Amino acid sequence: MVTIDSTTFDGLLKHLTVTETSLPDTPVDAPVISGRRLLDRLAALAEIGAIDGTTGSSRLAFTDADGAGRDLVVSWMDDLGLDVTTDGIGNVVGCWRPKGCDPALSPVMTGSHIDTVATGGRYDGNLGVLAGLEVIETLTSAGVIPHRPLAVAFFSNEEGSRFAPDMMGSLTYVGGLGLEDALATVGIDGAVVADELDRIGYRGGAPCPGLVPHAFVELHIEQGPVLEREAIRIGVVEGVQGISWSEITIKGQANHAGTTPMALRRDAAYAAARVATFTRDLATDLGPPQVATVGALRLHPNLVNVVAEAATLTVDLRNTDDDVLGEAERRLLAHLDRISADEGVAITARSLARFAPVSFDPTIVELIETTAAGLGHSTMRLPSGAGHDAQMLARVCPAAMIFTPSHRGISHNPAEHTDPDDLEAGANVLASVLLALASAPAIGNDGAAGEEAP
Numbered sequence: 001m002v003t004i005d006s007t008t009f010d011g012l013l014k015h016l017t018v019t020e021t022s023l024p025d026t027p028v029d030a031p032v033i034s035g036r037r038l039l040d041r042l043a044a045l046a047e048i049g050a051i052d053g054t055t056g057s058s059r060l061a062f063t064d065a066d067g068a069g070r071d072l073v074v075s076w077m078d079d080l081g082l083d084v085t086t087d088g089i090g091n092v093v094g095c096w097r098p099k100g101c102d103p104a105l106s107p108v109m110t111g112s113h114i115d116t117v118a119t120g121g122r123y124d125g126n127l128g129v130l131a132g133l134e135v136i137e138t139l140t141s142a143g144v145i146p147h148r149p150l151a152v153a154f155f156s157n158e159e160g161s162r163f164a165p166d167m168m169g170s171l172t173y174v175g176g177l178g179l180e181d182a183l184a185t186v187g188i189d190g191a192v193v194a195d196e197l198d199r200i201g202y203r204g205g206a207p208c209p210g211l212v213p214h215a216f217v218e219l220h221i222e223q224g225p226v227l228e229r230e231a232i233r234i235g236v237v238e239g240v241q242g243i244s245w246s247e248i249t250i251k252g253q254a255n256h257a258g259t260t261p262m263a264l265r266r267d268a269a270y271a272a273a274r275v276a277t278f279t280r281d282l283a284t285d286l287g288p289p290q291v292a293t294v295g296a297l298r299l300h301p302n303l304v305n306v307v308a309e310a311a312t313l314t315v316d317l318r319n320t321d322d323d324v325l326g327e328a329e330r331r332l333l334a335h336l337d338r339i340s341a342d343e344g345v346a347i348t349a350r351s352l353a354r355f356a357p358v359s360f361d362p363t364i365v366e367l368i369e370t371t372a373a374g375l376g377h378s379t380m381r382l383p384s385g386a387g388h389d390a391q392m393l394a395r396v397c398p399a400a401m402i403f404t405p406s407h408r409g410i411s412h413n414p415a416e417h418t419d420p421d422d423l424e425a426g427a428n429v430l431a432s433v434l435l436a437l438a439s440a441p442a443i444g445n446d447g448a449a450g451e452e453a454p
């Protein structure tokens with residue numbers, strides 16, 4: 001028997017109409033950022049939760065290490081004189097309103113996340129946040145005053161590996177998940193978000209949903225093999241594929257491994273293995289770009305001579321086409337029914353996250369492309385395989401992303417690496433794009449500061 005918990009976020013997924021955008025008349029060249037300073041900050045942040053013998057870090061959301069990483073980044077925001085606010089889910093926004101800009105206008109926002117998976121690299125998320133700080137420091141040193149304020153944000157729990165869903169902070173920031181629901185989320189270790197936020201001192205008082213930015217641009221490593229394989233320096237991200245996460249719980253019967261005839265077993269481990277192999281076959285059958293992953297699996301009692309009584313596993317399905325993603329979900333559920341009947345086990349499936357594919361703002365996509373080309377970089381357009389905070393911000397304002405190559409396409413692994421020249425190139429493209437957006441009143445939301453996401 002398969003029971004489905006229909007608690008999905010569908011009812012909360014409000015797609016908002018965002019303002020039409022248009023390109024500036026002339027390209028905007030920002031002053032050149034300091035690659036050294038950016039690398040130094042990336043290295044200093046990577047020291048927090050450093051994984052021995054690697055260049056990676058472990059800062060799962062709302063752990064002590066996440067708290068210490070937050071403290072360091074906030075100290076850098078303070079050093080730059082930013083107006084730093086923390087909201088009820090721990091999203092931190094540092095706003096730069098230099099004398100000479102119009103402080104009443106909503107800011108152009110950049111940023112990403114600084115939490116990591118337990119086996120994380122030093123660039124995933126961190127690059128986007130620290131490049132944002134680097135842009136502001138560069139503009140400050142050069143005496144460049146944008147028309148609009150600039151803001152750098154780091155959003156809570158982007159990874160979602162401890163507390164589902166992923167992109168929890170940015171989803172809550174844009175009003176797609178209620179603050180109380182987010183705070184009540186229970187993690188894989190039994191911890192509750194609200195308690196953990198209180199413990200690390202990051203349950204702030206700023207409103208959540210938060211201020212609607214004029215526009216949002218996120219710099220991130222690609223986390224896949226495409227840019228390196230094509231020898232392209234800057235990826236122009238047109239959108240993000242849809243994501244479906246579910247947790248599957250299988251209940252069988254514990255029994256003696258030596259005495260129980262095979263035909264009489266209700267073996268949760270075997271049923272879990274069937275789910276895992278089906279998931280892989282499903283992706284093969286649907287073909288690219290469908291991907292499917294069983295990333296977590298727990299057995300109970302997990303002993304050599306006991307038929308497993310229970311199994312809990314996760315399935316991560318992604319596709320750029322929402323219809324095909326829906327088909328993958330349906331086929332998985334049908335297969336769970338079959339396994340349940342064949343093996344005499346009870347199976348329940350719970351949705352942990354479900355996000356439709358997102359298309360980014362075409363005008364900002366074009367701005368990124370022309371800016372990167374103008375700076376002499378090779379570019380290509382591509383979709384993002386990973387989830388990102390920008391896909392949530394895209395619900396309330398024009399948004400897009402810039403990618404830099406990932407060595408051998410490796411990510412969510414301490415070995416994650418991007419060449420310093422590529423990091424620097426990405427940050428320079430970000431600087432010029434942010435300045436263009438903050439200088440040209442025609443681009444982005446027209447809104448004045450003070451408007452909050454619904």
Ligand code: GLV
Nearest residue numbers: 158159166386387
């Ligand atoms: C976040 O990193 C995700 O795409 O899983």
Ligand code: MN
Nearest residue numbers: 124125158220
């Ligand atoms: Mn990321």
Ligand code: MN
Nearest residue numbers: 117124159412
């Ligand atoms: Mn990640």
